[in-house]
Amino acid sequence: DGGITQSPKYLFRKEGQNVTLSCEQNLNHDAMYWYRQDPGQGLRLIYYSQIVNDFQKGDIAEGYSVSREKKESFPLTVTSAQKNPTAFYLCASRLTGQNTEAFFGQGTRLTVV
């Protein structure tokens, strides 16, 4: 099946540890995005990538890092520098260009314990 897959669905991390969230798509989309969703707030953009080997900071990039070594993959690392990492993380992909639909993964819920 074509789609966008995030793993794991649930993730627990101890304070001070880095953790990497996986996002893979087989839709042949050039653009990929990471968002964070908190209760009562709209999705906020962490990082985005429009092409392999290139990515840009979004609105809340501090404490996060990404890589885009392959078109299909856009992993997000939540570092110990992120002060409030507990949240629901969503990955999305889309074709570049106007009015293209964005497809979202099923999300990863990260909890810092």
Add this chain to the structure above:
Amino acid sequence: KNQVEQSPQSLIILEGKNCTLQCNYTVSPFSNLRWYKQDTGRGPVSLTIMTFSENTKSNGRYTATLDADTKQSSLHITASQLSDSASYICVVSLNTGFQKLVFGTGTRLLVSP
């Protein structure tokens, strides 16, 4: 500041009834407006995408309207079903290089039997 505001914050309706959700935006430059459905703990799924020139678009029992002059949109759900219980998110896309998406905080709909 680019903002998308939705009302009501939450809504309870009886199964079979209709409802209308509202979205007001102050986003510029405007490219398109989208409505997404998000089930609890899952990623958003696209319902409709409307460009500046489109006034209405339907997807089954979902009908979205757009008034670009007043910067308002609505999502009308007809003959609601229990499976319609979800959050509905209004999203406006900027007409920028990477088509940034600005998310509303969503309306949480509960359809009661």
